[in-house]
Amino acid sequence: MTALRPFYVTTPIYYISGTPHIGHAYTTIAADVLVRTARAHGPARSLTGTDEHGQKVANAAAAAGMTPQAYVDSLAPQWKELAPAFDARFDDFIRTTEPRHVHTCLALFEKMRDAGDVYEGVYEGWYCTHDETFWPEAKLIDGRCPNPECRRPVQWLSEKNWFFRLSKYNQPLLDLFRGNPEFLRPQSRWNEMMAILEEGLEDFSISRSSFDWGIPLPGGGVLYVWYDALINYVSALGWPEDPDGLFATFWPGMHIVGKEIARFHTIIWPAMLMSAGLPIPTRVFAHGWITSDSGTKIGKSLGNAMDPFAMKERFGADTLRYFLMREAPFGSDFSMSVEKLRQRHNSDLGNDLGNLLRRSLAMLQKYRNGIVPQPSEGAVQELTADLPARVHEHVMALRFREALDEMWNLVTALNRAIDEQKPWELYKHGRAVELDALLYDLVEGMRWLSLLLFPYMPSKATEIWTQLGLAGTPELQWADELVWGRLAAGTQTAPGAPLFPRIDPPAE
RNA sequence: GGCUCGGUAGCUCAGCGGUAGAGCGGGGGACUCAUAAGCCCUAGGUCGUAGGUUCAAAUCCUACCCGAGUCACCA
Structure with missing residues (x-):
């Protein structure tokens, strides 16, 4: 295997005025599985966070009678709790x-301006004062705001802003996509x-002057929230001064995002x-996105089934x-329900894996x-020979389901043995002699599974490790x-309680 | 509307030119170490529809039907 360079993965920074839902948990968990797998091979770093600027936040703060800063401070804790709640550990x-x-944002802005890619221009368009939104001409309905709840007349507004010469990068981007x-x-x-x-591509405005909840620019105005948000991936590494050498070590990294923000x-x-x-x-x-399973009624006693907590x-x-990593190919939409979760729990985890250990x-x-x-x-040893390499390859290509399929081949082989x-x-x-050989295959196979499964199920993998009589945790280098x-x-060994106690369907 | 991606066993999907596959669910069997779990056997699905190319098509081409996505300086 070739030497691996330090690995860096990010989730998007979550827009703070929303509420954490299953989609956020999904992204967060995927990034965590990825970085934990990378960490089993060498240095790795992960980042998540919150996106806190923009007019929506300013409006919401005003509605709550708070300053924007006090408002975002009040919301930040629920986002900080998201990752730990799902056993996801981020470095920053x-x-x-x-x-x-x-x-970092201001430094990048200056750098782009020095490159001649930032210029002053006029940002204008049809503006709905009530929604505080610019609408493209084509979207207007009878010259009015297309928001069905609004439909007020719009006005032509123009403000002086900074523009990014995106058009200049049209060809380089085409080359990038085609070449890679x-x-x-x-x-x-x-x-x-x-x-x-x-x-x-057209140039677009990267500042706003109609409101002030954003990163202030010299000479007035604030940075457009998306421009500001994207930069988080390098500001968290300390660019440009890079006092801790993180940028030099970990950049460039990989971004995991929802499909809606690919652009x-x-x-x-x-x-x-x-x-x-x-x-x-x-x-x-x-x-992809997680959809609710329309065929399944959600009982009131279960609460909101799409609430990750x-x-x-x-x-x-x-x-x-x-469940999230096994149920569908990463990239596809899929539906989830309490019933599907229950079946995976009982069948894959309880019957196949948990019962095998027991x-x-x-x-x-x-x-x-x-x-x-x-x-x-013997046979089991041979079966495991290139398993770690296959799993690693799948995970690095974001094929989490296929990686788990590989592990389950071992689970099935041990049950069959x-x-x-x-x-x-x-x-x-x-x-x-035969009995000893088989028993060894079983416990050594379980040790392998504990190591391989750790990125997916850190807590249960550690329980396997402990029941095998091993000290510490299976968070170790695979090569060793x-x-x-x-x-x-x-x-x-120290046999313990069932790993995944059966969960029965709710009584009718 | 333009473009993109899908439509394969009850469900979720793989296969992507050469006699239809997996997992789950369902049905049957032999066992007993175990969370009545596991293991073995079993599923006969016109591979969306209609044409075409080919010795041969889920697999290539065309049209159509259905579904999803995308074509925004919202985040």
Whole structure:
């Protein structure tokens, strides 16, 4: 395997005036699985945070009778709790109202201006005062605001703003997309962005002067919220001074985003970086959306089924993480429901995995007092030979489901080995060598699964580790640990409670 | 409306030129170490419709039907 460069992954920064929902949890969990897998191979870093500027926030703050700063301060905690609630550990959490971010934004703005890509221009269009929104002429309905709740007359407004010469980067972006199709995945998003690029890009305004909740610019006005937001990925690394060397070490990184914001991350953001002479992200992955399962009635007693916190309460963070990564190809939309979650929990996790650990340790306890026998060699060992490489490759390509499929092949193989070799008969007939070999295969196989599953289910993987009698956690380097026979003979295992207790359907 | 991507077993999907596949669910069987879990066997689906290309098409082409996405200086 080639040496891996330090790995950096980000979630989008979440718009603070919203409420965390399952989609945020999904992105956050995916980034966490990715970085935990990367960390098992070398240095890795992850970032999440909140996007706190813009007119919407200013309006909401005013409605709440608060200053914008006090308002965002009151909302930030619920976003900081999101990742920990799902056992996702980020190395940094950035808020766009922090001084370090403001500093980086202004530095980047200057750099782009020095490059001749920022100029003063007039931003004008049809403006609805009530909605505080500019509307394109084509959207207007009878010359009025197209918002069905509004429909007020609009007025022609113009304000002097800073513009970014995006048009200059049209061709470089086309070259980027054509030369590196992996830059944006999945393919469907790449196609869409190519269509936009082929239509041609126009310069756009990166400042606002009609309100002031944003990063203030010298000479007046504030930065447009999206321009400001995208920069978080490098401001969190300390660019441009880079006092801790984080930027030098980790940039460029990979962005995981929802498909709705692919445009900002794959057209505008790379153009900004090109203008500033900085490397562009290694890859942007635009994942799909989670829809509710229309066929399933949600009982009142279960609460709102799409509330990630409620789902976590019911199934645990690990089951929810597993479900989200296993249920659909990353990139596709998919639906979820309490019933689907319950089935994955009982079937994949309880029956296949949890029960495998339990029956393995029970037999080891019964036949060998729970003490690990001498390492075996044979079919299971061969099966595991290139498993870590395959899993790693899948995860780095964001194929989480396929990675789990690979692991489940091992789970199934171990369950099958028990049924085929019938250890209870081996024991009865005193065939100690064969019995020891099988028992070793089982516990060593479980050790491998613990290491491989750790990024997906940190808590349950650690429980497996502990029941195997191992100290610490399975958060270790794969190259060192995924070596057959590393589970030492003589290890005293410690069987515990079922890993995934069965969850019965709610009583009718 | 233009463009893009889909429409394959009850469900979720893989296959993408050479005699229809997986997982789940359903049905049957032998066992007992285990969370009545696991293991084995089983599913006969006109591969959206209609044409066409080919010795041969879920697999290529055309048209059409259905679904989704996208064509915004909202975030």
